[in-house]
Amino acid sequence: MKKILERIYLAIILIFMYAPIFTLIVLSFNSSKSRAKWGGFTLKWYTQLLSDEAVASALFNTLAIAILSTIFATIIGTFTCIAMIGLSAKVRSILMGITNIPMINADIVTGISLMLLFRFLHIGSGFGTILLAHITFNIPFVMLSVMPRVKNINFYVYEAALDLGASRSYAFFKTILPDIVPGIVSGALMAFTMSLDDFIITYFTKGSGFETLSTLIYNEVKRGIQPEIYALSAIIFIVVLALLFISYRAPMSKAKDN
Amino acid sequence: MKLFKSNKSAGLMASPYIAWALIFIVIPLCMVIYYGITSADGNLTIENIATIFKPGFFKALKRSVFLALISTFVCFILSYPLGMILSSMKLKKNAYIVTLFILPMWMNFLLRTLTWMTLLEKKGVINTIFEFMHLPTISIINTQGAIVLGMVYNFLPFMILPIYNSLNRIDENVINAARDLGADSLQTFWRITLPLSMPGILSGITMVFIPALTTFAISSMLGGSKILLIGNVIEQEFTQLYDWHLGSGLSIVLMIFIFINMIIENLADKGGVNK
């Protein structure tokens, strides 16, 4: 009896979470523009979406910013975590405190503060400013996931490698780096999704005339929802599902478990 | 440690990020504070911050706090039983079923909000279904209820995940020990399970409350143009009215709330709850 009630509860929450998404997917195939009527099956919203240049360029911008900011944030974050080992406890705690600010602070404040900075420095808003902003809020996510790995590094293995005649850099790449790679990978994944999902910080740092998917959707919605957006939602949902499925199958998730 | 030849080389390696953090984290925050406490002619003033007490602004703040509290509470009420059920299933790490409950998090935030616009509209999906079944239609869109619904829908995974993790981390034998010492299931819950899951509850509350308090997208999409939250007010100051000083002053108010939230969390965490 208790089991059944539990299952029902899980089902209700799942319905609450997924029913809206599935409604969108259904609507994306509805040939009627009205959301109240089913006008028959169509793929025209998908073809329209794919030929829409604004969507294409927003998608390109979003992906380019996500990929570039992930790469930069991962490199800077990882190097900093490793450097932390050699820093005094005081410097370390101050630096970690500052790093936590973008995570704790409200996105709107982070966005505004960066906007003020870019205006003050007269940096023209657009791709560059968004990228800088995304790198800034992504570094903490990378550090958050690399730091625990760095703390657990077994230095005896490193010293053993030196003892056996390895150079410092060779020993580093052979003993320390493999230990922290799982942290780097999950940090990079986290940074990538955070960048893809961000709206607020992008909104304040983008300037006019430059759109990512998030800001494009926000503008569209204010003008009234076009069924193309449903097609976009459906595609994104399927891509997310597929990526998740792959990440479960891929050997990478095994590395994460270790 | 012997990884570095000297402290200097470690400092050298950390220096790019130190510079980055200074330029892109510390200085911008200082700028917000500077703008917040000065007027357009550069004089020190508390007027920008004090504006929050003017009727319209204060109303928006009160509404934001109120709706954020309700959303946080609803998320908690929904998530805790869910966390208990999931952790009682003794799943393996990274189980599919747990992922299922946080999967919507990976869908674009605006698309998630947009779904509810579609569902709740006057001629939206839900009302169409209600009409079809000859039920009275509802008009939630552009109400505070719709905003709360949007917040709960968007932020629920942020509550589920930490609560599930903290419950899952409790050693089964600790629960057994309480039962062994004579506690019935209710006593065990109040005295052991709930206090031990407190870190997860607190981080869930923070992860829902702060974005709910400061959002402007959810309210502008589901609340129409009439129901302003403090986030909307700040956004307008920057993007429409171009009053950076007032906008920054109001941002400082938000930061004060975030700071208070942090202090409360730390205090509650120290109040007898360890990891």
Add this chain to the structure above:
Amino acid sequence: MGKDLITLEHISKSYDGQLILDDLNLSIYENSFVTLLGPSGCGKTTTLRIIGGFEMPDQGRVIFHGQDITKLSPNKRQLNTVFQKYALFTHMTIAENIAFGLKIKNKSASYIKDKVKYALKLVNLEGFENRMPDSLSGGQQQRIAIARAIVNEPKVLLLDEPLGALDLKMRQDMQYELKRLKEELGITFIFVTHDQEEALTMSDHIVVMNQGYIQQEGSPEKIYNEPENAFVADFIGDSNIIRSTMIRDELVEILGAKFACVDKGFGENKPVDVVIRPEDVELVAPENGTIKGIVTDLTFKGVHYEMDVQANGYEWLVHSTKLSPVGSKVGIKVDPFNIQIMNVPASMDEEAISETV
């Protein structure tokens, strides 16, 4: 020795279709120190958890003081448990941990205070009231877990591998501590361990388990000196276990040589297993031995020397205070009282047990 306090009748339990306990019957006497001993997966912890009420047997009954408590929930049982890895409440102080059971029973504040003090004294941790569990060492946490259990004055204390997480020295200290506590409290201890030395040191009564069956039960001396099968002989201490032939009563042929023994009733010319403890093997001059051999390995162990002796195709393990250098020729002699004869396992199942260990 006393009267039955707990009786397990025909207990069976399986997980995911795997049989953990198979028709287990066990009586535990009042005021005894009983140890359930066996390798991991033998069912000893499951047995303890069934007594504690954390598992429900699929079949069978648990009788406590003449009453069937099989379905009684753990909080209603008059026994307390010391868990593996202690399971302390990390969000409470030491005093709150110990007072937990008493508070549930609504005892008065002054009574609780006295009891906590008494319990801390009993485990030699006076003055620890306001510390948090995380700030204590493993051994100290262990004592708190014991104090938390015994403060409720249970009739029986269940201990689930309580010393497993401690280092060797600490473990030995705690063994004596537990024995002392047992004497002071005058209650029944049921102790689960995979460590045969721990079991021999502490118990009045040992129950050796493997693969869900009780292999043998009895006093430590009996278990050690007269193992009933090869599993018990092998699990309890080092042994020479040799497949041999019982010629007739009181005479056994081991590796082609005839040895006098004291066992009777195994029939004539029947295959048996012989157990000889390494300290019971006497090394003498070759001409005086029942069989002759050569010392192939020698290790100094402090109290004694450990030697391997190759004789008649078997490598004998020998403990002796007298040194015989590697390569020296020796004779092997065994006192008839020290030859333990066991039946050869009848079923394939039992055979498998003795071979895997």
